[in-house]
Amino acid sequence: MFSDVYDVIVVGGGHAGSEAAAAAANMGSKTLLITMNLQNIAQMSCNPAMGGIAKGQIIREIDALGGYSGIVSDNSAIQFKMLNKSKGPAMWSPRVQSDRMRFAEEWRLMLEKTKNLDFYQEMVSGLLIEKNQVAGVRTSLGIDVKAKSVVLTNGTFLNGLIHIGDKNFGGGRAGERAATGITEQLIELGFDAGRMKTGTPPRVDGRSLDYSKMIEQPGDAQPEKFSYLDITKPLEEQRSCHMTYTSLEVHELLREGFDRSPMFNGRIKSVGPRYCPSIEDKINRFADKDRHQLFVEPEGWNTVEVYVNGFSTSLPEDVQYKALRSVRGFEQVKFFRPGYAIEYDYFPPTQLKHTLETKLVQGLYFAGQINGTTGYEEAASQGLMAGINASLKIAEKEPFMLKRDEAYIGVLIDDLITKGTEEPYRMFTSRAEYRTLLRQDNADFRLTPKGYELGIASKERLRRMEEKESRARAFVEFFKDTSVTPEEVNPILESKKSAPVKQQDKMFKLYARPNITIRDMKKIKSVASYMDQNNLDSEIIEQTEIQVKYAGYIEKEKNNADKLNRLENVKIPLNFDYSKLKSMSMEARQKLAEIQPVTISQASRISGVSPNDISVLLVYLGR
Known part of the structure; x- marks a missing residue:
């Protein structure tokens, strides 16, 4: 069946595996994606959403490099929100609510259209190793498949153990078996391994909820999108999410089951994500709070299934049900399935190089939750980088690494490799010391030329980026070069309670004032004329405004980054x-x-x- 030697074998078809396979294949490597169930490629195991604080920046970076996550997210979105819009642009973070079924379907179809990519459904039970060099994989049926490099993206499947109250059973995800064999072999080879935990909330029937008792959470009035390409379009129609709260009564009902909770009775020994705690952990850690937010998120355009964000739990199913029925709007709730916790094997990422290649075995790469991270976005970015570097190594080319001032992806990988992690790692804007440089709006400027050079970003993507950069730069120069008289500008300044000017001044200086917007500047005839003649879209206008208003901060961060890069x-x-x-x-x-x-x-x-x-x-x- 497999007489040829593959360039790259990717084990696992989650977010990391999908991006790794796409990147390697698009760079010309003969690639095989092996996963336990081809019907579940890029499955959203937890919440049906992509992006969020810092995670949205990562999706933009993946897209700018030529990855698929941004395009898939746009084509399967049911709601778009730009988070933190009230703060500075370094904090703006795009997020979409996704249609879970369409998301997985979009990924599957995009991968099937990718040249150089083969698929096979089976469990990989071991690796073929020759003199500290990976040589392929062995499946549970005893089939050996040869390869020059292997990318492991096993997610939560390595010896996965699912907990619901005092019950537990093997599994990598609800309804799917765990993967065995790989952990034991890697430990024999000298790798250190550990256990981590994550959890997921109950899924419920939306028809049984009373939304009139909840607070509606609509999408943005003017939704944007993730991908920089024109092949995706902003949403014209959106589905609302809703918000409700737990109560002291709910907390008491949950506490009744604490003695049967695997988290508190010692059955779970591993560490869960600090920033996404279970509901029982929240009640325990924040005993002074009498309520916690719950976000009620639809799983798609047409399905009635609903995700109860904020109610992640491994308590017994009867306790979950009883407590959730006491939540406002959930009085008649019907369960699709209870929440559960899952424990799985991971390998401390200090055992990797910055390329995500292991130090012990050449040609072997780890990406995603196997490295101790949590989140679709973190996994996808690692998969992309592992797929790129596996292809480059085979071609005997220089490895591709991103520095901390170049991308959130660079911050993520550097944190993992140099600091390691003892709890599931999640990306935040606060982890990036150069976040004014690493904005979601300029990921294409930062990374598309690199993606094009690697062969994964298209010529069209590069052309669009160069045109956008050129037009934004020209608009900035217009403000720097053009003067305005007090007669023209003072009425505008006075209407905004901003100090008037006494003599002619450059527009750049006036536009840089924090309370002056492009709407104000457009009242000046020369600005309105320039914008009309050059047919500037919202993307160019936003980019120009950021570069004018934050010029000093951007320059300062560049200087700081340059100093540190000398040590690189x-x-x-x-x-x-x-x-x-x-x-x-x-x-x-x-x-x-x-x-x-x-x-x-x-x-x-x-x-x-x-x-x-x-x-x-x-x-x-x-x-």
Whole structure:
């Protein structure tokens, strides 16, 4: 069946696996995607949504590089929201509510149209290894499939164990079996492994809910979209979500089941995501709060199934049901299925290089929850990077890595490799020190030229980006070069309670005032004329406004990034012996020897390595 040697085999068809397979195939690698169920490619195992705080920036970055997640999200969206719009543009984060069934279908169809990509449905039970080099995979039927590289994206399936109250059973997701064999082999090869936990809420019948008792949460009046390409369109129609609250009565009913909770009786020993706690964890940790928000999210355009966001739980099903019936609007609720927790194996990501290739086995890459992350977006971005680097390695080309000032993807991978994680890692804007540079609106400027160079971003994508950049730059220059008289501008300034000017001044300076918008500037004839003549769309106008108003902040962050990037150029020799640096702390020597950073900059970000330790290292390297 498999006489040829594949360039890349991707194990697992979730968000990480789908992006890895697409990237490798689009770069010309002969690629095979093996997954346990081809009907569940890119399944939304948890909430039916893409994007959100920092996660929306990641989807824009994936799209800018030429990945599929942005296009699929746009084509299956039922609602769009730009979060944090009341804050500065560095915090704006796009999010869509998705049609779960259409999302998976869109992914499947896009992958089927991708050249160089084959599919096979079976469980991979082991890896073929020859002299510390991966040589392929072995399936549960005993079929060996040869490959030059392998990307593992096993999600929550490695020895997955599902918990509902005092019941537990093997599974990688509700209704699907766990994957076995790989963890044990990797441990034999010398890898460290751990266990993590995640959870999901009950799914309920929307026909049994009383939405009149809830607060409606509509989408944006003028919805945008994720993809920079024209092949997707903003939504013309949207479905609303709703919001309701728990109560003290609900909390008491939930507490009655705590003695049967696997989280509290010791049955679950692993750590769950800090920023997405279960409802029982919230009640326990925030005992002073008498209510918690619940977001009632439709699972699609036509289905009646509803996701109860904020009610993630592993309590017994009878306790879940009784408590949820006491929530306002849920008095007559009918369950589709109860919530559950799942424990699964992961491998601490400090065992990886920045390319996501393992340090122990050449040609073997890890992406997604196997690295201890949580979230579709985090997984998809890792899959994309692993697929890219697997292809580059086969072609004997330089690896592709993104720095912390280039992308949230760069921040995510650097955090994982240098700091590791002992709880499921989730991306936040606060994790990025250069978030003014890493905005959702400029991901194409930052990354599309790189994606085009790699061969995954199309010529059309590059052309659109260059045209947008050129037109926005020209509009900024117009404001810098054009002056305005007090007679023209003072009525506008006075109407906005902004100080009037006494002499002619450049428009850039006036437009940079925080309370002056493009609507105000358009009242000036020369501005209105320029905009009409050049037919500027909202994307160009928004980009120009950000570059004018935040010019000082952007310049400052660029300078800070440039300073730090000088340390990125100071390389540390491969297999450097840190034990001889006696002036360095023992903890630093151990951490540096374990992680083997490539540059001084990476070394400085490792937990337990102090500035003094870095000074010792710089002196030794003659710097």
